[in-house]
Amino acid sequence: MMMRTGTLLWLAGCVAVLLTVNVQAQQRSLPVDTTITQSDAVTVDGTEIPYDVTTGTQPVYHEDGHAMASLHYTYYERSDVDDRTERPLMISFNGGPGSGSLWMHLGYTSPKLLEISDEGYPVQPYGVRDNPHSIIDEADILYVNPVNTGFSRIVDEEVDREQFFGVQADVTYLADWIDVFVSRHGRWTSPKYLIGESYGTTRVAGLAGALQNRHWMYLNGVVLVSPTGMGLQAPGPSPRSEALKLPYYTAAAWYHEQLDAELQQRELTDLLDEVENYTLDVFVPALSRGGTLDDERRQQVAEQVARYAGVSTQTILDHNLAMPASYFWKELLRDEGHTIGRLDSRYKGVDRENAGDRYDYPPELIAWNHAFTPAINEYLREELGLETDLQYNVFGPVRPWEGQGDVNVAEDLRQAMAQNPFLHVMVQSGYYDGATDYFSAKYVMWNMDPSGRLGDRMRFEGYESGHMMYLRDEDLEASNDHIRAFIEASIPEDGAPARY
Numbered sequence: 001m002m003m004r005t006g007t008l009l010w011l012a013g014c015v016a017v018l019l020t021v022n023v024q025a026q027q028r029s030l031p032v033d034t035t036i037t038q039s040d041a042v043t044v045d046g047t048e049i050p051y052d053v054t055t056g057t058q059p060v061y062h063e064d065g066h067a068m069a070s071l072h073y074t075y076y077e078r079s080d081v082d083d084r085t086e087r088p089l090m091i092s093f094n095g096g097p098g099s100g101s102l103w104m105h106l107g108y109t110s111p112k113l114l115e116i117s118d119e120g121y122p123v124q125p126y127g128v129r130d131n132p133h134s135i136i137d138e139a140d141i142l143y144v145n146p147v148n149t150g151f152s153r154i155v156d157e158e159v160d161r162e163q164f165f166g167v168q169a170d171v172t173y174l175a176d177w178i179d180v181f182v183s184r185h186g187r188w189t190s191p192k193y194l195i196g197e198s199y200g201t202t203r204v205a206g207l208a209g210a211l212q213n214r215h216w217m218y219l220n221g222v223v224l225v226s227p228t229g230m231g232l233q234a235p236g237p238s239p240r241s242e243a244l245k246l247p248y249y250t251a252a253a254w255y256h257e258q259l260d261a262e263l264q265q266r267e268l269t270d271l272l273d274e275v276e277n278y279t280l281d282v283f284v285p286a287l288s289r290g291g292t293l294d295d296e297r298r299q300q301v302a303e304q305v306a307r308y309a310g311v312s313t314q315t316i317l318d319h320n321l322a323m324p325a326s327y328f329w330k331e332l333l334r335d336e337g338h339t340i341g342r343l344d345s346r347y348k349g350v351d352r353e354n355a356g357d358r359y360d361y362p363p364e365l366i367a368w369n370h371a372f373t374p375a376i377n378e379y380l381r382e383e384l385g386l387e388t389d390l391q392y393n394v395f396g397p398v399r400p401w402e403g404q405g406d407v408n409v410a411e412d413l414r415q416a417m418a419q420n421p422f423l424h425v426m427v428q429s430g431y432y433d434g435a436t437d438y439f440s441a442k443y444v445m446w447n448m449d450p451s452g453r454l455g456d457r458m459r460f461e462g463y464e465s466g467h468m469m470y471l472r473d474e475d476l477e478a479s480n481d482h483i484r485a486f487i488e489a490s491i492p493e494d495g496a497p498a499r500y
Helices: 005-027 102-109 167-184 199-214 239-243 246-255 268-288 295-309 313-318 325-331 363-383 409-419 438-448 473-490
Strands: 034-044 047-061 067-078 089-093 112-114 128-130 140-144 192-197 221-225 424-430 458-463
Touching (some): 089 199, 102 140, 112 363, 140 167, 192 473, 239 268, 268 295, 409 438, 438 458
Parallel strands (some): 192 221, 424 458
Antiparallel strands (some): 047 067, 067 140, 112 128
């Protein structure tokens, strides 16, 4: 059968289109189970540390054995270590829920660090450089992207989204995934640590219990970076939650020089000690009385709270003593025409108008997206050689999220500590974080252990920065040093029994 030339050209074009579509479809996904490994080195504290870096995917298995999702990860392993039986392994998660692992990956603990200013602001040209403060000298590090974050995706279209998107579901499938990773890489005898930031603290607190109780995997440490209430402190406004933000208000006002002369000249940490005591001894009891607080006492409290927060007494009275943080971010620098950041109140924004009770945008998050997004894409695609047309989800679609704030994972972590005498916990918080403020983090740590019997295995570290305290160069060095010290303190002497 003969065909016209035009028909042949049309068929050839169709084949070309189909091939192009097929190639594009392949590029818009990653293999469910794959790895790419390269070797590199970084100088930490004057010593060159060689390492292998592997980026790849590993399946999340359904109970019947088929892959229902594929998680993208990046794994750094020091390469001059012959015996890993005693080599610590740190497993790192960010939060959201729905946030990729890029923040702590390129901002904190890994051998690579994004290009930013010493105070954490974006600079050009974008990219990464060696991190002289990385903990790779002390521990191997695994950065995990949960489902729909980074390049991680659901691969079984029939699977129920509830398998992944909720407090308990998230903990359950990630615990299974960690079990497989540890087995594949021969790390069962290694001292193991979890580090989580923001919602990631909810995640790792729950994982500590799930790994121990369902996978018989016992940890040496959990690091909580800018922790949430972890179910112990309920979300939403309450007299206690609003009062606990007062020390943060003081820190932010002190940074922007909005306090009176006597307070402004004080050392920040010394001033915060005073405000913390006032909060617990005076402010919380006063707010707890609500409308029954007499007028004279109400005026006294309003004046002192206003003095500590750097705003007017009338502002505090107008909010019935409990000024919302959202209003504070708009109000503190209103006279100067600026707003301040939620996650890091050192950052300033500019709104369309000064009027109103909340800012137009979070200036700190915009700045971080500006710096991190090009850096993570350039690093994974160009330096590590990952080829895909998938979008790297800095923030991925994970809503609705079941059980946030309702599940007390703080109790899961406390129980894991009680059952495992080797398990230590460290909290790291920035004084200028208005989202997960540092004093609420102290409150959660104190009340996670109401008996006080676990306190010798808990520590708190504060920093003069915000939610991602490691973005300030001085705190990057200090916070990584604190992790090293935490690891060393949580590894028992050879042969020491886990007993009370």
